[in-house]
Amino acid sequence: MIWAVAFGLWITLATGLYLALSRDVLRCVVGLALLGSAINLLLLAAGRLGPERPAIIEVGQQALQEAANPLPQALVLTAIVIGFALMCFALVLVMQLVRRVGTDDALALRLTEPPATDPVKPPLSTDGGTRA
Amino acid sequence: MSVLVTAPVLIPLATAALTAFTGERPRLQQGLSAAGALAFLAAALWLVAQVAETGSVGVHFGNWPAPYGIAFELDRLSGALVLVTALMGVAVLLFMASEADPTPTHPLLLPLVHGTLAGVAGAFSTADLFNLYVWFEVMLICALGLIALGGRRDQLDAAFKYLGLNLFGTLLLLAAVGLLYAATGHLNYQALATAARAVDPALLHALLAALAVALLLKSAAFPLYAWLPASYPTLPTPVLALFAGLLTKVGVYAVLRTLGDVFMPAGANWSEALGWVAAATMVAGVLGAAYHWDIRRILAFHIISQIGYILLAVALGGANGHAAALFYTVHHIIVKANLFLIAGMIAALAGSHDLRLIGGLAQARPALALLFAVPALSLVGVPPLSGFWAKLLVLQAAFEQGRYLWGALALLVSVLTLYSMMKIWLEAFWKPHPQAGVDGAWQPRQAALGPAWMATVGLAAITLAIGLAPHTLIAFAQEAAATLGRR
Numbered sequence: 109m110i111w112a113v114a115f116g117l118w119i120t121l122a123t124g125l126y127l128a129l130s131r132d133v134l135r136c137v138v139g140l141a142l143l144g145s146a147i148n149l150l151l152l153a154a155g156r157l158g159p160e161r162p163a164i165i166e167v168g169q170q171a172l173q174e175a176a177n178p179l180p181q182a183l184v185l186t187a188i189v190i191g192f193a194l195m196c197f198a199l200v201l202v203m204q205l206v207r208r209v210g211t212d213d214a215l216a217l218r219l220t221e222p223p224a225t226d227p228v229k230p231p232l233s234t235d236g237g238t239r240a
Numbered sequence: 241m242s243v244l245v246t247a248p249v250l251i252p253l254a255t256a257a258l259t260a261f262t263g264e265r266p267r268l269q270q271g272l273s274a275a276g277a278l279a280f281l282a283a284a285l286w287l288v289a290q291v292a293e294t295g296s297v298g299v300h301f302g303n304w305p306a307p308y309g310i311a312f313e314l315d316r317l318s319g320a321l322v323l324v325t326a327l328m329g330v331a332v333l334l335f336m337a338s339e340a341d342p343t344p345t346h347p348l349l350l351p352l353v354h355g356t357l358a359g360v361a362g363a364f365s366t367a368d369l370f371n372l373y374v375w376f377e378v379m380l381i382c383a384l385g386l387i388a389l390g391g392r393r394d395q396l397d398a399a400f401k402y403l404g405l406n407l408f409g410t411l412l413l414l415a416a417v418g419l420l421y422a423a424t425g426h427l428n429y430q431a432l433a434t435a436a437r438a439v440d441p442a443l444l445h446a447l448l449a450a451l452a453v454a455l456l457l458k459s460a461a462f463p464l465y466a467w468l469p470a471s472y473p474t475l476p477t478p479v480l481a482l483f484a485g486l487l488t489k490v491g492v493y494a495v496l497r498t499l500g501d502v503f504m505p506a507g508a509n510w511s512e513a514l515g516w517v518a519a520a521t522m523v524a525g526v527l528g529a530a531y532h533w534d535i536r537r538i539l540a541f542h543i544i545s546q547i548g549y550i551l552l553a554v555a556l557g558g559a560n561g562h563a564a565a566l567f568y569t570v571h572h573i574i575v576k577a578n579l580f581l582i583a584g585m586i587a588a589l590a591g592s593h594d595l596r597l598i599g600g601l602a603q604a605r606p607a608l609a610l611l612f613a614v615p616a617l618s619l620v621g622v623p624p625l626s627g628f629w630a631k632l633l634v635l636q637a638a639f640e641q642g643r644y645l646w647g648a649l650a651l652l653v654s655v656l657t658l659y660s661m662m663k664i665w666l667e668a669f670w671k672p673h674p675q676a677g678v679d680g681a682w683q684p685r686q687a688a689l690g691p692a693w694m695a696t697v698g699l700a701a702i703t704l705a706i707g708l709a710p711h712t713l714i715a716f717a718q719e720a721a722a723t724l725g726r727r
Contacts, residue, residue: 122596127378128404133400134356136404137403139406140404140411142406143408143411144407144411147411147418149416150415151414151418154418154421154422155421155422168624173555176687177709178274180418180421180422183370183418183421184371186374187414189378190374193381194377194380194381194403194407197381197384197385198404199402200408201388201396201399201403202400204388204391204396205396205397205399205400208393208396209393209396209397217397217400217401219393219394219397219398220394220397220398220401220470220471220473221470222532222533222537223369226533231633236495
């Protein structure tokens with residue numbers, strides 16, 4: 109079981125990372141979503157896997173033996189909810205961005221940078237901005 | 241009684257909900273928002289008075305015994321930071337009442353601002369590692385909303401860049417938290433501190449590395465700061481000041497809380513790496529600032545460089561280093577937010593944020609020039625302002641531990657900071673306005689800046705007060721530092 113989860117996690121992580129590094133902004137967001145799923149799998153696996161044993165501490169014991177720990181499952185649930193909200197936001201944002209800016213290439217998104225032709229020295233007031 | 245520890249989170253959350261429902265009635269919304277911010281400030285003042293007396297106040301939710309329930313705990317460190325958070329909220333909301341920022345207000349602006357305050361206060365007050373992650377997410381979603389709210393093309397671009405890197409950071413944080421739970425079986429700070437001593441050091445260091453990288457990304461440390469100058473300059477002035485003051489500092493606080501307090505014996509091994517990261521952050525930030533001509537970009541790069549100083553204090557560690565980190569953080573939040581607010585006033589009067597297109601303000605508005613000088617010189621570290629004492633504490637800690645190179649770099653960065661501040665001063669205030677006539681006559685634009693003056697003068701007065709009577713805050717910071725790392 110744990111090896112199957114580990115393999116699935118590895119595939120998800122690798123795919124997510126590959127897509128997140130893409131220049132295409134939509135792919136980038138999908139990649140981040142996949143990365144989030146991979147982390148959720150990791151959290152789930154961190155609490156022990158095993159369907160048979162109920163999560164009950166036996167009489168005379170202090171800690172849960174063998175059975176899966178329910179707390180990481182609660183943590184994963186929280187993380188899924190938060191991740192879902194963020195993904196909704198991210199998808200809407202990317203759609204708006206592509207529609208308004210007219211490109212989905214991350215390298216073409218330079219709206220927050222000063223223009224490349226902006227002269228650095230001396231200031232505009234003395235040379236009128238002619239030097240590149 | 242101890243339930244009041246949750247007030248710094250509950251008050252902004254309730255205010256966010258109330259203001260969200262009253263978006264169609266702007267006056268009522270503004271009234272509720274102001275009342276919420278003042279109640280937050282009152283609660284924070286009361287809590288700081290409590291922690292100054294008793295050391296710490298806390299509450300376990302649901303009456304679960306110690307390591308199981310989610311706990312909130314304010315000690316002197318987090319108490320002081322919660323108070324500064326509340327102060328920022330009041331100052332920024334006051335500034336919003338002026339006409340300094342021409343962008344139209346959106347009905348969701350105030351709910352998101354209060355949501356951000358709740359996230360920041362939650363991250364400062366929690367004593368639970370997973371809860372810390374949740375508060376980081378609250379901050380992230382509110383911050384993203386605030387960036388994208390204006391809907392301009394460059395703001396959408398900024399929101400995307402902010403989202404990409406910060407989402408990666410929170411995912412890494414989540415992974416680190418989950419694996420730390422798997423290794424120790426605890427999430428409560430106190431229980432983690434005890435349980436971490438029994439964990440195999442090699443494993444613990446690998447997990448702490450993931451945690452540290454995630455938190456350093458959140459604090460905009462070298463080399464993971466690219467999201468900050470790409471997104472902050474597009475924000476409207478009050479929101480920009482709020483972000484500049486608070487958001488990155490939560491990351492630094494989390495680094496201090498985890499490496500310097502909860503995982504202390506193991507965390508001390510990280511001081512060498514953290515110190516070099518801090519030095520690189522200082523230098524990279526100040527060099528970026530030297531290049532730019534937009535006031536907001538210059539100041540955004542200075543956030544990074546100042547984060548380097550705070551991280552250096554955290555890396556130096558020990559009681560002196562941690563005290564310096566707290567003092568520096570409090571000073572920096574106030575000064576940085578104030579500089580951004582004043583930059584907004586400069587732009588409102590002179591017509592642009594680009595230093596090449598403005599000027600003449602020293603003659604037209606001498607009081608603004610004087611007001612700008614207070615936080616600007618404090619940022620550089622000129623006595624007797626608060627920045628001088630902050631830098632003195634960091635340098636003392638550095639030289640005490642024989643870290644002469646880090647100390648020398650910190651001094652060098654101060655000089656370059658002075659260069660940037662002089663650039664703003666010479667261009668925006670001293671040189672005549674480019675549109676001025678031959679006789680130098682130029683009239684600044686008309687804008688009702690009364691509330692903006694109140695906010696900025698108030699923050700400058702706090703800077704001056706800390707600078708003239710630093711003993712109170714230094715003593716408080718030293719008491720706060722004495723309890724760190726002794727769990």
